[in-house]
Amino acid sequence: NIQEKKEIAKMIDFNEEPLYPTAGVVTRRNPVIQTSGPVFELKLNITDSEVVMLADTAQWESSAVILRSTTVLAFRPAWKERPLSCNLNNAEVFSCVLGKEEETALSIIDPVTINLEIWGRGEVVPASKGLLDVNEDTDVERIADIQLQQLNIRLSYHDAIMFRHILNSLPKQAQEALAGSAETRVEDANLQLEHPANVRSQIEQLASLGFSKQDCLKALQNSGNQLDDAALWLTQNASPQRTPSPTKSKPSEIEMFLGNTAVSFSSIQLKTSCVNLVVIDDCKDADCPLLELSLASLHLKQKYDRCGSLFSTISSSYYNRALSAWEPCVEPWQCAVDWTSTKLGSSGTRNTINIKSVDVVNINITSAMLELYRVVRANWGEDYYNQSTDEPLYNIPQTPPAFRRRTPFVPFALHNTTGCTLMFHTQVIATDNRKDRRNRDQSSSLQDQEEVKDWKKVENGETAPFMFANRGKQRHQNTHQHQLHQVIVRVDGWREVKPVSVDKVG
Numbered sequence: 001n002i003q004e005k006k007e008i009a010k011m012i013d014f015n016e017e018p019l020y021p022t023a024g025v026v027t028r029r030n031p032v033i034q035t036s037g038p039v040f041e042l043k044l045n046i047t048d049s050e051v052v053m054l055a056d057t058a059q060w061e062s063s064a065v066i067l068r069s070t071t072v073l074a075f076r077p078a079w080k081e082r083p084l085s086c087n088l089n090n091a092e093v094f095s096c097v098l099g100k101e102e103e104t105a106l107s108i109i110d111p112v113t114i115n116l117e118i119w120g121r122g123e124v125v126p127a128s129k130g131l132l133d134v135n136e137d138t139d140v141e142r143i144a145d146i147q148l149q150q151l152n153i154r155l156s157y158h159d160a161i162m163f164r165h166i167l168n169s170l171p172k173q174a175q176e177a178l179a180g181s182a183e184t185r186v187e188d189a190n191l192q193l194e195h196p197a198n199v200r201s202q203i204e205q206l207a208s209l210g211f212s213k214q215d216c217l218k219a220l221q222n223s224g225n226q227l228d229d230a231a232l233w234l235t236q237n238a239s240p241q242r243t244p245s246p247t248k249s250k251p252s253e254i255e256m257f258l259g260n261t262a263v264s265f266s267s268i269q270l271k272t273s274c275v276n277l278v279v280i281d282d283c284k285d286a287d288c289p290l291l292e293l294s295l296a297s298l299h300l301k302q303k304y305d306r307c308g309s310l311f312s313t314i315s316s317s318y319y320n321r322a323l324s325a326w327e328p329c330v331e332p333w334q335c336a337v338d339w340t341s342t343k344l345g346s347s348g349t350r351n352t353i354n355i356k357s358v359d360v361v362n363i364n365i366t367s368a369m370l371e372l373y374r375v376v377r378a379n380w381g382e383d384y385y386n387q388s389t390d391e392p393l394y395n396i397p398q399t400p401p402a403f404r405r406r407t408p409f410v411p412f413a414l415h416n417t418t419g420c421t422l423m424f425h426t427q428v429i430a431t432d433n434r435k436d437r438r439n440r441d442q443s444s445s446l447q448d449q450e451e452v453k454d455w456k457k458v459e460n461g462e463t464a465p466f467m468f469a470n471r472g473k474q475r476h477q478n479t480h481q482h483q484l485h486q487v488i489v490r491v492d493g494w495r496e497v498k499p500v501s502v503d504k505v506g
Helices: 002-011 157-177 179-194 197-207 213-222 227-237 367-385 435-452
Strands: 042-054 063-075 084-097 106-121 141-148 151-156 267-281 288-303 308-320 325-343 349-356 412-415 422-430 456-458 463-466 483-491
Touching: 063 157, 084 157, 151 157, 157 367, 197 213, 197 227, 213 227, 288 325, 308 367, 325 367, 422 463, 456 463
Parallel strands: 141 267, 151 267
Antiparallel strands: 042 063, 063 084, 084 106, 106 141, 106 151, 267 288, 288 308, 308 325, 325 349, 412 463, 422 456, 422 483
16 A cells, blocks of 8 residues: 555656546636747837928928937737837927928927837736636736927927918828729719619618618519519528627726727826927017927826826916017916816716816916017918908918918118228127126137127128028027127227127117
C-alpha cells in the first residue's frame, strides 16, 4: 500500500490545479493565458508632413491653411490598457498663399508638442458574479488623454473669412467626388417614369415585403399584374433582401467613442498649462491685436453621454490702440463648470450647466473699449458686405473677402515739411523702472544704430513710410512687453534731436 501511494504521488503534478466535479454543477476555473513572444505593435514615423486645405481649387495662387508636424504613431491592438499613442512634434498651423509661402506665411497656431494616448484600466475590485465569472472577458474603460504645454492661437479677420470659405466649399467638392453614386438613383427614376401609377403602387406594396423593385416588376409581368399571384411568384423564385437587424445592447454596456474597435474610449480629457486666443484686427487699414482670452491651468473632460467638466482660471484683455497697451477686461477668475444631458422619455433632452466659483468676477468696461467695439463692428461690416456708408444696409457682398489679397500693412509714415532735407532712423528699446537700465539701453541702442548707419533720407515735401520691425510669421508676439518705439531725426547741418516716442497718440 505504501508503494502504491508513492507511485500515485509521482503521477500528480502539483503545479497544475485539478478540477473538482460535483454531483450537480461542475465548477471550472478560468484558463491562465500565457503569452509567448512580443505583442504586435505598429509604429509610424512621419517626418515633416503637411496637410493643405485650399480656399479655392480653381486658382493657382489660392489662399491655403497648412498643418505641419512630425508625427509618431504607435498602435497596439492586443494591449487593452494602452492601444494607441500619438505624438505631434512642433505641430503648427499657418495660412499662406500657394507659391509664396515664405513671404506670406502667417501663424495661426504656434509650434507646440501634443501628446495623445488612449489608456485605461479595469475595476480595482471586480464585482463577483459567481459562476458567471467563468471565462468572462473583462472590459477596460479607456480615456483619450491629450496633454500639451502652452497653446497660442492667433485668429484674424481674414483667417475667419478664409475658414468660412473653405468650410462652404467642402460639401461641393465632396459632391463632385461622389458623383458616381448617383447612378443608382437614376435607375429608380427611370423605373418610375416607364410605368403607370397603378403598377408603381403594386411594386411598392410588393417591395414592402423585402424584395427588390426589379424582382417585383418581373413578378408582376409573369403573373399578369395580379398582386396575389405576384407575391406567390416572389416567394418561389426570388429571395428577399437582407436588412441589418438592430443590435440590442446590454444594460451594463457602456457607450463609447469609436465603439466596437480596438481604440474605443468612453471619455476625452485635455490638460494644458495655458491656452491663449488672440483675435487680430487686420481689416482695411489696420493690423493690430484686438482681444485676448486666456485659460490658465485648463483641465477639460468630456464623456460620451454629453456630460463633462472644465476647471480653469479665465482672464481677458483688450488692446487700447490710443495707448498701444493691453488693458484688462476680465480679471483672472478661477471657476469650475460642469454640464449634464438627461434624456426625457423617448424624445427630448434636458441640458444643465453649473458654474461654481469662490472668486469675485471683476469686469472692466471703459469708454475706450466701447469706442473700439463700435469702430471694429462698422469696419468689419462694411468690408464683409463690400459696401460704403451711402449704400443699403443689407447689401449682398459683391466680391467675397476670401478672394482678396492681404496688402502689407505699413503703420507709420514721415512727411517732411521742414523746407530742407532730413534723415531719420528707428529704434526699439525695452523699458524698465530703473533709470540706469533705461539710459544704458538707450545709449547702447544709439551706438548700435550709429554703427549700422541705417539712416533714411527724406527730401522736402516727400513722405517716407516705415516700420519698426520686419514682418514675421508670428504676429504681435511682443505686444505684452513694454517697449518704446522711437524715431531719431537729423537735419543737414544740425545735430540729431532726442528720440521721439510714437507709441501714444499726442
